[in-house]
Amino acid sequence: MTQIVSSVEADAQNSHPLVRALRWTRLMLHVAQGLLVTLLVYPRVKPRIRAAITQAWSEKMLRILNITLSIHGARPAEHTNKLFVVANHVSWLDIFVINATTPSRFVAKSEIRDWPIAGALCDAAGTIFVHRAKRSDTARINAEIHEALEQGDTVAIFPEGTTTAGDRLLKFHTSLFEPAVVNEARLAPAAIRYRNTNGEANYAAVFIGETTFVQSISAIIAQKKMIADITFAPAIEATALSRRDAALHAENAIAAILNVAKPHAHQRFGDAAVALAAQAA
Secondary structure, eight states: OHHHHHHHHHHHTTSOHHHHHHHHHHHHHHHHHHHHHHHHTGGGSOHHHHHHHHHHHHHHHHHHTTEEEEEEEOOOOTTOTTEEEEEOOOOTHHHHHHHTTSOOEEEEEGGGGGSTTHHHHHHHTTOEEEOTTOTTHHHHHHHHHHHHHHTTOOEEEOTTSSOOOSSSOOOOOSGGGHHHHHTTOEEEEEEEEEEOTTSOBOOTTOOOTTOOHHHHHHHHHTOSOEEEEEEEOOOEEOTTOOHHHHHHHHHHHHHHHHTOOOHHHHHHHHHHHHHHHHHHO
């Protein structure tokens, strides 16, 4: 964590205070415009037009923050039916990185509703919120995802269930894959990471621990320049897969792109170690 903080502080020195003030102003105006559009325009237009507006708005937001979007791999074709984007989770920025490439309806924890800026935008854009403390909420979530896929919406999930610094991958929760399997959706695994222009990891976007939302935005605005990489692995057909297998395939694909350990491999090693220890005892 100390290394991450030091990296952010070092990068922040490259941004002039006037530049930060201008970015804050432009960001606030852009968010206000986005709220008006989602409240007044979205209910009156077709899904494809909503998707185009969302994509354009997200692209502009990244430009305001001086974040260059770099897209790699097997990017899903536009208007693909029953598309299910599966991504690792580093930051609240991930939502807009994905929307700038593949406009989606997100499945997200209910706490996001309380976030300044992003919470209101996500709510107005039709985000499907999960109450993680309620096991009974799974049926409702699956029904909403099913309806979204049937309507032609792309659905996106962060199955780790929390954020990381992008240097590891957590085991995917399989329950969110149930609607993808039932609806025979096409999974689009996506690996997200943030870096500087010299190729080194940039941790300003990382949203973990006790970091507040305002602190996170301030750290991002303070950066002179940032690159958001999103790399799509080849699509995975969920037909005939169990939800566990679907999660495992997506997990392995993203781990390979990020060049990090596969969570299930760690789990198997841990289980084996426990078994050997028990035998030795």
